[in-house]
Structures are given as structure tokens and as C-alpha cells.
Amino acid sequence: MHLPTLTLLLPLACATQAGKPAAKTTATAVQKKPGDAPPTRIENVVEDMHGVKVADPYRWLEDGTKPEVAAWVEAQNRHLRSKLDPLAVREPIRERLTELLSIGTLSTPVARYPKAAKGAKGAPARLFYTRREGTQNQPILYVRDGLRAPDRVLVDPNALRPDGTAALDWWYPSNDGRLVAYGISLDGSELSTLRVREVDTGRDLGDVIERTRACSLAWMPDARGFYYTRYPKPGDVAAGDENYYRHVFSHTLGADPASDPKLFGEGRDLKDWTSIGLSPDGRRLLIEAWQGWARSEVYLLDVAKTGTRPVPVAEKIDAIFDGELLDDRLYVRTNDGAANYRLFVVDPKKPDRTGWREIVPAGDDVLDSVAVVGRKLVVEYLHQAHSVLRLLDLDGRAQGEVALPTIGTVTAVGGEWDGPDLFVGFTSFAVPPEVHHRDMRRGATELWERVTAPVNTGDYEVRQVFFDSEDGTEVSMFLVYRKELPKDGIVPTLLYGYGGFNISQTPQFNRASYLLLEHGGIYAVANLRGGGEYGDAWHKAGMRGNKQNVFDDFFAATDWLLESGYTSTDRLAIAGRSNGGLLVAAAITQRPRRFRAALCAVPLTDMLRYHRFLIAKLWIPELGSADDPEAFKWLNAYSPYHRVEDGKDYPAVLVTTGEGDSRVEPSHARKFAARLQAATGSGHPVLLRTETKAGHGQGKPLVKQIDEATDEWTFLFWQLGIKPRN
8 A cells, every 4th residue: 555645636625724813904905017917906914923924915815716816817817818829839839739648548457356267367357447548538447358358438437528527536346346436526626426336237336425535445355345435524524624534434335325334533633644455355454544744554453343443553653654464464564764665564463563574674775665466575666766666475585576668667556466467557758658467477577558659759868867956965857858969058948846745756758748859858857855766764855844955956956957068047947736836936936047937837835824725734744834833934934925026037937726626725826926927027927827627637638638738838938939840
């Protein structure tokens, strides 16, 4: 089991904290603007925070339900259109991006075996996987009755809404492959509703469970029900807390979900993020309770005995623990005492720490994940930010390595603990998604499926470079560019970064980046502190009070690109999304003259109030809270919205958001764009793009992806002076 990508999976709903002193508000005015952006009303809002006077002139933009805010957003979108639509580069860009973004997607199959076929020779009885092809808006869930059998459509979200705004969020087949539980959400909200479909008939059962966002689910062996996570209904908890209290329930098919027994979560911290797994015999439920991105607890619940309580395996320890559960063994991966993680085997009947047995010690590479497939441990390591896949026996002894096509990323591992098939999802900068199949009995590996792409990936080179950050820490970065690229100092370059939440930036196939590569550009991805590329110490060196290290690493990356002889400040752009949007916003305010343009997507920008909205309380362990006097000091030091200075020469900026974003409150984008528009003295445009019927990005239909990418790349080509090729 893995730490969920909480920044990508969790919603944020507007809720102010009770008991806070109101900020002082005086007369309003309309800002004087150095450019031609729409005028924005300002208010003299000043709040005393730990003895510091903090100005917030655009606080009124926080409430997106107000007609005045809606009108302002419409005016900003009209302004965006007036700048981008007339540009000659726009139509050629849109035409090529439509081709590039129509390159399909492919997930790693989940294998299910009927009892008669378990361990038998031949293909598994059923494979479940998703694929999107061509101009389909959403991936479709398919089932195959055999390794090379024809596909059959099982769940097609494209048929639910003509505009493609219904998305398949998640799905779990039952152990015998007869049923699939799946979640559908609308308009990018990610607020899933659970349903159960019969695989043979394609008919849905009567079970419908709401509030199952990013559901973790484990079927009972007899498929008469399942264990799952869900959120409370509005009104059942305090206002603003509806997207916390992710508790574990048990559901019997046909029963009223309102009566589902709650198995875990009562009385615990409302911010726990729970994930579950079940032993093959169905007796024990494994529960992981994550408390941020640097700490988790593990419990076992004997569900065969009614009235039992969860038994702690690891709790109240400032470290990460996650597990894989068999009937008689629990494998626990942890960074407790090992920054690069190590693996223990534990007796589920006696899970006390004194009985743990270490079978994989920590090494130089990061032990990133562990799965049990074909009675072997499939262990993924990160070596210098790319995947290595090794096989071990159940006691940790080496059994060889699964060869990967090139330096890249294992996207997922599929297969049952005692089944004969291992599926490995793989991608890299120049490798579109593909899946490899390994026969665990014979040891032979072959390509199972791949996505074809209308690009000649052989024309491009992937290189990894290393350089020192401001404090001397060595940082790595991947570069992708056309072979024999000249060092003429004018190569258009886009640098992407994230740096946070223990999320690793490993080689991925970025479809839109080929638009830049085909025009002789460089696409760069930096491995910044705060991520998980180099273990627990790397993550912690970029969180909370160490967040400035992330920005400094990013600046060191820009310095390397400028000093390498490839590019110049007028030909360099930066980009980031979500926490990466925070990174870009910080770079804009701290080093505005190091690059010409910035794409700041669905960003956090007001770091003094972020925790008051939606579910951002979950991010406090990673970022800190301004309610804490010590954390206020470091947050106030870099909070981008508060660090904008009047009259400063800022680069060209495009800020993007979605009005239905349930993770990062859209007001972050609104307030930051308004403040930059009022302050910039450079004459470069500051634009805001707000997408309707869209959220943070997951589940966004292809047509909206093309619209957004067209605006982003039109903006970049315009600002970097790139001429489209015929």
C-alpha cells in the first residue's frame, strides 16, 4: 500500500475558522493599474497576526458565490481572450496539441482468477484496465477474459455526459472477477458516488453510496460485500468538516449504506487519511492511518470476530509505515531508523514490534514500494529519481531483476499474491505508456500493450544533470531535447518543478512538451527537496520551516540552465501545478528577473489563510499553520500573495484555476493575479484563466485539456518569441 497523493486527491471546501478576530476593513477603492487588465476593487483590510500587521486588499475575492466576484472573473476571462485569441500562433498550436493530447492513455491491469483457474496454466480469467484512445474525453474501463482476448467495455463515462464532464475516479474488481465497485464524479469535483456493476451483464446493482472520494476498498472473499472508506454527509459534522473524517465502514450488498457499521475512525483526529487492505482469507483488515506525508500508523482488525478492536502494529511514532498483508505474514515498509526505507516481516497474530524481522535493510537507493505477486516480493527502488524493479522471495532473498526498457518510471505493478502473472506499467520522457507482462513461473517478460504516438521519440535525447543548490546540496534535473541541440544561448526552455508532499518527479511521457521539443526547445524537470526522490531526509529538507530550500533548489536549476550556454532569461519559462503552483508563485516574487514567463496553475498563494479553506487542514503537517507563531514566521517570509511589491518588474504570468476546484481554493489564483496586475511595472501581461465545470485537473475531459493547453502554449510561444513551424 502507498501513501495517497493527498495534494491530488483531497478536496478543499470554503470554511473559515471560528474564534478568529475579524480583520479591520476600511474604505474601498479601485486600483490604479499600470497595464490594461480589468480594474479590481481594493479594500484596506489589515489583520494583526502575532503582532504583525498583514494587509489583504483582495480578501473580497475569496467568496466565489458573490455576483461581484463572478463578474470580475468573467472580465478576467474576456481580457485573456483579447490577448491570446488574435495571436497568429494560436491555431497552429491548437492543431498540433489536438494531435498530441489525443495520444491515448493505458493503465496497468488488475488480474482476477476464478477459483478453478487459480494457479492454472494459461491466461488469467479476467483482466481489468482503463484505456483512452483518440479524441475520447475520458478513459474507459475494459475487461478481458484472457491475456490476449478481445476487450469488452465495462464502464464508459463518456456515455454519461456529452461534454465529457463525468469521470471514472476509481474502481475495484471483486476477487472472483464477477463484480466491480466504481466511483463516478461530475464537473471535476472528484466527489465520487459508488456503484457496483455485474461484469457479465453490465448491469448495476441497487447499491449507491455517496461521499466516497478517492475511495479505498477491499472486497470480502465471497463478494457478498466490501470494506470501504467514505466521508460524512453535510450536517452530520460541524460546517466545513464534511471533507474530513475519512472513516472505514463495512457494507453488505443490498443493505442500506446509512446502516453500514463503522469499523475505524471514531474518536480519532478528523484529519486522518485512511487506506485499507484485506488478507486473502478475509480474516484480517489492514488499516493505514496517514497523518500528513511524513507519518502514518498501521492497525490490524480481526473482522472474523465481532466486537474486536483494531490492534496497533505501529502507532505514535514519527515515521512512515505501510504494509502488504497475506494470511500469515504482514510486510511493513518504514523509514523509522532508515531514511531510504527498509522492510520487515511481521506475524499478524503477534504484531508487537519486538517480533518484527528485518528482511530488506536500507540501502543507497530509496525502497519506494513493495507488492506481493506470484508468491514473490516485487520491490521498486528509486535510483537517482528513476525506477529499478527487483524480485525477492518471501524472506527477502534476491531473485533477480525485472528489466525495464530504459531509464524511466514504473507507474504501477499488477498481479495477485499467488497468481502466475505480473503486469508492470512503464513510461519515460520518450516512451509513451506501455505495460509489460511477466510469467512468474517461467520468468519470461514481454510487451503486453502500448500506446502509439505521432512523434518520432528517437529524435530526442534524455539527460540527467547535477548541480549545487545555495547551501551546497546536490540537486538533479532531467533534460529532454532534440539530439545535437546547439548551445547558442537562445534555446526556448521550460522548467517544471513541484518540490513537496513526498511526491517524486520521475520520468513521465508529457504529451504537450513535444510541441516545444519539435520547435527546438528544452523541457526540464527538476528534482527538488520536499519530494521523495532521495528518501525521507530529502522530503523533510523541503517541508515546513525548510520550504525555502525548495525555492533555492529551483533557482539553482534556473541558474544551471542559464549558465549552461543553452538559453537566456528572455527564452526561459517556468511552470508548476498545485504545490508546484506555489513554487512558481514564490519564484515570481523572489527572483522575477531570472525568467521571462511563468505558468502558475491551480496554485496556493496566500499561505497565511490557506488552512481555513476546504480540507487544507490536512496540509498543516507539511506546510505549517499561521495560527502557530513559529510557523507564521516562515510562512509570512515566503507567502507569494504577501510578497508582491508595487512597481517591481515581474515576468509575464498566466495564472489558471477551475471554478469547481475541490482541492486548492480558486481564490488563491484570483487574489494573486489581482495583486500582480496592480503591482507589476514591467509591462508584461498578467493573465488569469478560470475554467468552468472543471476542478483541480483530475477527470478533466480531453476537450477542456486541449483548450487549456492551447492557451498555455500560445502564451509561452508569444512571450518566448517562438515561431510555429509550417
